[in-house]
Amino acid sequence: MAFDPSTLRRDDYGFFGPDSPSWKVWAAPTALIGFQRAVTLEHFDPFLTAAVADSHGIYDNPATRLDHTLSYFLLVALGDGRTAVQAAEHLMKVHAPMTGIEPISGKRYSANNPDAQLWIHITGWHSVLKAYEMYGPGPLSHDEEDRYWAECAIAAELQTCKPADVPRTRAEVHAYFERVRPQLCVSERAIEGMHYLLWTPPSKGWHFAVGSRLLSLATIPTLPLWMRRLGRFALPRAVDPAVRIPARAIAWTSARRDNWALIKAAPYIAPMTGEILAAHRAATPVADPATITPAQARQRYGDQGTVRAEHATA
Template sequence: MSKSLAGQAIPVQKREWQDYGLFGPGSPSWKVWASPTALIGFQRAVVLEHFDPFLAAAVADMQGIYRDPLGRLDRTLAYFLTVAVADARAVVEASEILMRVHAKATGIEPITGKRYSANNPESQLWIHVTGWHSVLKCYEMYGAGPLAPAEEKRYWSECVTAAELQTCKPADVPRTRDEVRDYYAAVRPRLCSSERAYRGMHYLLRSRGGGRRIGAASRLMAPATIATLPAWMRKVGGFDQPAVVDRAVAPAARAVIRGLGERGRFVSVLADVAPATARIARQHLHRTPPADPRTYTPAEARDLFDGPPVRLS
């Protein structure tokens, strides 16, 4: 039985999913989050997380990525994939577990001297937007290309829906690509790097911890991840690379992604580096029509399976 973010069992791999969760068939979120490009997008997102000094402090103080890098990253990606493709019960359970784990991540951020909390709505919004944007960005660059306009509109609408599972304020979640750009511009003045942020970003890009599997995977993906980032992030983060590398990595990454998409190879590869995520991906790939072929809002899912939202920030 797989372990949850809090060390509890996540039951989604041991039973048939009973409904279509939050989004359902035809959802662009199903398409984007279940693509092999999500691995590159996820690496991009966890690196960008460190530009928020409060999140960088939380990661450094908790030490999870250093003590158990493979498990920590696997469980986080499994959460995002669960929200995108699993049934309503699994989504609610994963959300509540994650908020309980984040409730333990509190302390003093050393640059500002202010108290941080991983469940703070602003920090949660940064995690959420960078996650959903990064996965789409990498899908566009290395996968099937840009979504159709109607699909992209729906994707950002689903991004807002998924934000309701955490402490983000839905009204603050960008609803279009232009709003995403506006969001990045608005938060940029409070983003920064630091010694601990630098360590975390470079560790996640080219990890030497977690054994050969995570180390090799992270270092192979790193040039493709960096190629998706704007110049200012590369400069501040200290991980820029020559333009010639950017140009060379794109076709190579696309070729690898095409190969992983054939005959379920992606799930087989994923099982070696992220087994919890692989089980969710496999169940999604082989899913059959559920007993309840409906989708639910987060509020409806909580009413059915857990009651009112938990707010721990």
């Protein structure tokens, strides 16, 4: 997925705009912790584990694969309508051939399946907010949080998620997690994937290996104990409070001058992510300083040939 920084916001403010909690949370340096949390959590869904394992993307080139995935979330949260809808359609095309048989159940999986896409979407938005609350400025105000989850539901319109299934409040998000919990499990491939993301081997680049390990010290304490035990990556409980102060200090330092330190480090870890954050920081004027809806963006800029049909239910 190529990205031209000058096109991040050429037309409008996208779906949310400068005063939105989505801009605040997704542009914070804590989003890196939240993202590692999200891609780890994805492996508790056996169908997504099968898709990830069969495609082998995170094992062949984890830095590029994860950079592109985080970039997608950032483009939807921070980009204009044209950028967001084109990124979403590109992602669906990439996911379209990712189908196969999930070995635990023997059922068919599809990376574009609505349930799988909803799990990816909710764990992403929830994890980034969780990291922001723990290591960033703290909880959003009540009104901001209500708006954040409303914006999360708007962003879900770009994926194959069924609108009626998308939670729109913190309580509905918690109810969603309770509803899907009986379907979650781990396998050898799931544990391998989670551990690979938390502790990427040095053979994939020392900078990325070191970065994943440092992030994991902050990521793991954000997870409930049952997930840590199930995933076999439970750190001693003493690590939780011990890591919070230095993690908050690093996040605060990185946030100074609008992510200057993070942007400078990005070429060595996540180049496209860095370009997006740099373009966001530049705050160039837009043609129309207003927000639009995903439906409007799709009508104006969408590719009518994009595959949007119903996918096999896992």
